[in-house]
Amino acid sequence: MHAATLTHSPHATVPSARSATFAPLQVIGTGALVPLNDGGTVGYANLDYAASAPCLEAVHEAVTRALPYYSSVHRGAGYASQVTTEAYEKARETVRSFLGAWERDAVVFTRNTTDAMNLLAHAVPSGTTVVVFETEHHATLLPWKRAVRLPAPASPIEAISAADRALAEAPGGPRLLVVTAASNVTGELWPIAELANVARRHGARIAVDAAQLVPHRPLDMKSLGLDYVAFSGHKLYAPFGAGVLAGRADWLRAAEPYLKGGGASASVQNGGGTTQWSTSPEQRHEAGTPNVLGVIALAAACEALTGTGWDVLKADEERLLARLRNGLAAIPGVRELTLWGDRSDRVGIVSFVVDGWSARDVALTLSGDYGIGVRDGKFCAHPFVHHLLGASEAPLEAGGASGAGGCGSGQTSAVRASFGIGTTEEHVDRLLHALARIAREPRG
Numbered sequence: 001m002h003a004a005t006l007t008h009s010p011h012a013t014v015p016s017a018r019s020a021t022f023a024p025l026q027v028i029g030t031g032a033l034v035p036l037n038d039g040g041t042v043g044y045a046n047l048d049y050a051a052s053a054p055c056l057e058a059v060h061e062a063v064t065r066a067l068p069y070y071s072s073v074h075r076g077a078g079y080a081s082q083v084t085t086e087a088y089e090k091a092r093e094t095v096r097s098f099l100g101a102w103e104r105d106a107v108v109f110t111r112n113t114t115d116a117m118n119l120l121a122h123a124v125p126s127g128t129t130v131v132v133f134e135t136e137h138h139a140t141l142l143p144w145k146r147a148v149r150l151p152a153p154a155s156p157i158e159a160i161s162a163a164d165r166a167l168a169e170a171p172g173g174p175r176l177l178v179v180t181a182a183s184n185v186t187g188e189l190w191p192i193a194e195l196a197n198v199a200r201r202h203g204a205r206i207a208v209d210a211a212q213l214v215p216h217r218p219l220d221m222k223s224l225g226l227d228y229v230a231f232s233g234h235k236l237y238a239p240f241g242a243g244v245l246a247g248r249a250d251w252l253r254a255a256e257p258y259l260k261g262g263g264a265s266a267s268v269q270n271g272g273g274t275t276q277w278s279t280s281p282e283q284r285h286e287a288g289t290p291n292v293l294g295v296i297a298l299a300a301a302c303e304a305l306t307g308t309g310w311d312v313l314k315a316d317e318e319r320l321l322a323r324l325r326n327g328l329a330a331i332p333g334v335r336e337l338t339l340w341g342d343r344s345d346r347v348g349i350v351s352f353v354v355d356g357w358s359a360r361d362v363a364l365t366l367s368g369d370y371g372i373g374v375r376d377g378k379f380c381a382h383p384f385v386h387h388l389l390g391a392s393e394a395p396l397e398a399g400g401a402s403g404a405g406g407c408g409s410g411q412t413s414a415v416r417a418s419f420g421i422g423t424t425e426e427h428v429d430r431l432l433h434a435l436a437r438i439a440r441e442p443r444g
Ligand code: PLP
Pocket: 050, 051, 112, 113, 114, 115, 137, 139, 140, 180, 182, 183, 184, 209, 211, 212, 232, 234, 380
């Protein structure tokens, strides 16, 4: 059945269900109405948090509170400038404590995870060998000059031994292991504590892409032994354009400024004389006027999540995740993508394919007929999605059922549902109900 020809309101048959609590946090946009193909409207079921999460009320409030005294940072003597500078530097300490980073670590504000990983790639000493799994998001896979790419490991234990071997075989000089904490495709958690041990044993460093972990679970750099962590505010309910690279200061302090300009420069001489760059790693790599409101928003999200308690958030998420995964498993023709199998620990991110349907058509039908927002495609993790679909070098977005399919469906891309604070059982049930109908009616 074509999305546009469906004339009933599918959600009318959805059983009502109690809401997830995620108490006491609220997100902005709950209950927002979206149009349907049949001319009706329905409350939006946002199941695309892994791309960008909605804004927390607490974040919105923090930004609103900051605005009356919004002014320049590190540049003005006026009162508003002092207030804003203090808020900006306080945010750095909030993030430090959110990540469990050392006092001596740098906490550099960036635009997002992509920017943070590129800053780290810029700062690694020349000749550094980077070891990275090809399961990474492109932001973490691509920035490195000299990288050894490891294939998708069949288990967490294999990930540890593959990293061990690669670091042992790497040429002398600095080595950096780069790995995700939680996959943006399958939600699966990677054994970062063990990988940090492996790195340490080889005298290497480890950088962790925590973009998909920190919205769902706590992270403690000190106890895990992590050298660098990167994440994005917009995935952490703080959609104001700030991100973070936190970690060891020495490489950052020694690197050329990431951007050259005001703030990064300590002194500049007339007549083309020498420029002295700031030796503070933060100032050195935060040239120009920073994104103050983004940083205040990001810190407010860190405080709100920590203040609520991870146990509460995790319990709600796990309940919804079990509901979603069990429901998907019960629909003939729907297959979840997983690297390490059903039982591996994961956050609220699930990718799947529907037999006989392209991912794009599933996503469009979910949106137009059911008011559900999901993502479809390869999630900026092309090698990993090709691996999961068994389509080695899959053709560019074929948009339909073509190419080899290791999962038996001939798919070249997948659908991803992801959630968090504000997601309800009704959203999950609506998705399952919709998919059950979609899967019964394969497209020709
Ligand atoms: N790393 C992971 C695991 C991600 O999921 C994403 C975004 O989806 C990124 C990095 C890149 O994040 P950003 O687009 O905020 O730079």
